[in-house]
Amino acid sequence: MAIDILYFAWVRERIGLDGESVTPPDDVVDVAALIDWLATSSDAHATALADRARIRAAVDQRFATPDTSIVGAREVALFPPVTGG
Amino acid sequence: MAIDILYFAWVRERIGLDGESVTPPDDVVDVAALIDWLATSSDAHATALADRARIRAAVDQRFATPDTSIVGAREVALFPPVTGG
């Protein structure tokens, strides 16, 4: 199933995309696996996502952890730790 | 030596005075002794000052405790616990 991937802040800048629609293989079932898989898409993806400790995610607009399931998700956002306030 | 005594809130109302100038005997050297001595001045003083636990004091405009010295003080204020803010 296609998932909308959104990128924010320096993740967005390094990848060079606001987002993209992807269809990961069936064994990509959680956030960590999705990031690993996206990192293989291009050099830019690999670089942007290299430092896994500094990548955060939201699945269907709720903050997620690496083990959060993406099965059935419509949207996954990837970004650095938030800095609002 | 004469000392200006000031009364506030219900201490003032019960005594019926904003303040008075008094000259306590030489053995009245601290706040606790001053209150004991003032309580002998009149029935109103005795009533107003009866509940020692609810009487607070300031000596020369600084908050004081029962054992604070009044030797050389120009002003002693007596009042209930403060309720500002």
Added chain:
Amino acid sequence: MISVRVQTEAFDPGVELAALEELGGGGVASFTGIVRGDGDLVELLLEHHAAMTGAAMETIAAEAAGRWPLLGLTLIHRVGALTPGERIVFVGTAARHRGAALEACAFLIDWLKTAAPFWKRERFANGTSRWVEARAEDAEAAARWR
């Protein structure tokens, strides 16, 4: 900037905050105390030891300025007759970072409640009135900063 005021007149929190925002810090915190109209209260009378109040508030302000890296603080306390909905007290603090501003603000209002010579008398619609009793919680709130 330390500004300490005791006044009968009303004040405008927006104006006070704007002055604190001018100081170049990243955070401004405030607390405004308002007369509640509980139990048919019609008037709150604020009495104070006029000769002592300013100095007591300056002492409290200096204590906060010594504990936290503040760029500014404002303390305003009204005296006289107030009606429900009126502002009684304002505490405002400015600092580079929010922690100092927020903590100093909480400290200042806790201490104003217990270390400044004000007394409140409530007057009710039925003609009765009473002096507000000091609350043990206020003493405890102030004590946590010791």
Added chain:
Amino acid sequence: MISVRVQTEAFDPGVELAALEELGGGGVASFTGIVRGDGDLVELLLEHHAAMTGAAMETIAAEAAGRWPLLGLTLIHRVGALTPGERIVFVGTAARHRGAALEACAFLIDWLKTAAPFWKRERFANGTSRWVEARAEDAEAAARWR
């Protein structure tokens, strides 16, 4: 009254406080975050996950409303390009007593810093720019409420 807003426009803390003061409580607390002009900063750019931000802020607001007996709370976060001295964020709380207002206010700004999808980019006078790094202190400040 819970009011949560994400906006490019400026806001007026005085107006926000006045609305909170109308709710009949005895205490109104606020925190206003301001863009500091450190290191020749000329612009702060606030990016956010627009579809998610409102819901994330509502979640934070609901958490505060569940923890403290609040009469009202206001959360405003600006997005887009801001210059030094401009207000970024406002948190305001109203409660019967000061403790709830002050604690909820501190909680809300701590959580806004760590649980809402905003990112800041700083642009400096010499043409360089950089994304603000999340601070460990902010995560710790938020964690103390867990």
